Structure formats: structure tokens, C-alpha cells
Amino acid sequence: MNDELRDVFSKVFMWLFVGLLITFGMGYGIQESTLMDTLFSGGLYLFVWLAEIVIAIVLAVRIRKIKPLTATILYLFYTALTGITFATIFAYFELGSIMIIFGVTALIMLLFGLVGYFTKIDLTKISTFLFMGILAIIIMSVVNIFIGSETLDLGLCIIGIIIFMAYIAFDIQAIKRKLYGIENQDSLAIYGAFQLYLDFVNIFLDLLSLFGNSRD
């Protein structure tokens, strides 16, 4: 690994760690505090979700134009907003269960990250299939709101885990090969961290949905 690449990857993983720390820290903190009732009673969730979507789109479209500092602030703000919604997870699932699944997700990230880094296979070839996969997940998830099938829910979680495992490898290779077309190292690090953060959160939620023990 050359110095430039080492520098980029160390920043990527540092921001990924910081992002996850903020999200899970805020989620736990809010659940333990009196803020939880306020969140459930008000329509704050809608605002949070809307803000999250706007930040993600702004980062995706403007990452090559905005300053690295702006990108960093947006990313950190996003992780904090996700932390607010994660309070629900801490309220619903046992803390031990959350911790175990967090550890398992981290191991998956490490394993597929290594695959993405060392593989000689050009993973851009599968990116279209992966993207179609997440589109299918979202469509089927919406359909399942009306059907309410637990089997379909289970299937979607399993497919989701497989897709995001592959996305981890893809994103690591994309950072290594500078596939995002971002020249500034700091912006690339934030963008890469954001991509991996989303892969992590998606796998975590799918695993939690499959194996998490609820407090009830």
C-alpha cells in the first residue's frame, strides 16, 4: 500500500468509526434520557428522515464541488440524525443483542473489506446488479407494507445482507482505485466513509431484524 492510499484509508476508517460512534452513542443516550417520549409524541421523525435524505443527495451530487470541511460537517450531522432514529432500536432491542450484532457486522465489514482490497476481480462489473438489487429490495419492502408477509420480510433481509456485503467489497475497491472521481483526498475519505457507513448500517439493521432479541 502506498503512502497516499494508506492516508486515504486511515481517514476513511477514522470517519467511519467516528460516524458509528456518534450514531450509536446518540441512539443509546436518547433512549436512556427523557427525550425519548418527546421523539415519539412529535412528528420529529419525518423531519429527521427528510433531512437525512437531503444530506445524502447533497453529498452525492455536490461532493466534488463542496469544501472537505462542509462535507465532513454534513456527514457528521447525518450520523447524528441517524442516532436520533436509532433510539428506537435501543428501546426495542436488548442492549446485549445490539452489541453482539454490532460486533458481527464489524467482522463482516473487515472480511469483505479485505476481499474488496485484495481481489483482482473488477467489481464495477457487478455494480449494476447490486444497484438493481437494492432497487428490488425497496420495491418489495413497499409491497410488503400492504402484504405483511413475514417470509418476504425474512427473504428481503437475507438478500439485503448479501447485497451490502458485496457493496462493502465494491466500495473498498472504489476507494482504492479512485472510482468515485473525487480528486481531493479529504473529500474522498468522507465520501468513502459515508458509503461504508451506509453499508454497515444496512447490514446491522438486517441482522438485527433477523436475530435481534426484543425487550418484550
Place this chain on the structure above:
Amino acid sequence: MKKLLFLIMVVIVVITISLKVNYKAHISLSFGNNIKSNYQYHYQDTRPKDITNDILDNIKISDRYLQNILVKADNIYIDLNGLLVNKNNFKDLNKLLEVMRKYTKEKITIILKDENNYDDYLLNKWIFKIKSNYDIMVER
């Protein structure tokens, strides 16, 4: 509560989709009087990147950065302003176009400026050739 969790998952997948989409952008390439020794490209508003690492000698683009922004590009502009009209430059330009075509099917626009001697026989012959082979639009 379970429904709220489900909604959280759906929203995060939607956000992920918005980030995984390949947002396309235009790129432009410009040269000095010689393609091999002075070859730059601009990608959106980023600074020009000098890529003189024997790209054309290898026939294929070895710079993955350029290769991948070509994949993402929706408009490619090749500015011939200042390029000397000679056989070698056109030979190199043809190689470059051939390589670019491998990575993008989008429209490539060749820009000719006043400084280019476009009455030149060689230049017109080349334009005629690339227009039929590459579906390239010539702007004058």
C-alpha cells in the same frame, strides 16, 4: 414500534440508493500543440490533471481515474484549440478516441476554434473520417 423499525430500514435503503447512483457529469479534454507531451483534462470544476504517463503509447488508458470518469461522463468535449495539424497528432488522437469509445458511449464533441486551420486538407480528411466512425459532432 416494529412498524417504526421497518420504516427506519426503508428510509436508510432509500438514502443508500441516492448515494449509490452514479451521478454523471461532463468532462473536457484539451491539449497543447502536441497530444502526447501536453494532455490535460478537466472534470467538472476540479483542477486540470496532467496525465502524461504514456497513455497513448500503451494504447489503453492506464490511468484508472480517467477511465472511470469516462464511464461516468455524460458529455465529453475535446478541445483542439492550439493543437498542431499534423499526421502524428491525428494518429494519436485516433488512438485516444478509440480508447475513449471503449469506456463511454456518450456523445463526444470536438471543439474547433478560430486558431485551428480548418481549411487544412489533413484536418478535413480527419474530421470526415471520425464523423463516420465515431458519431462525433464538430463545432466551429
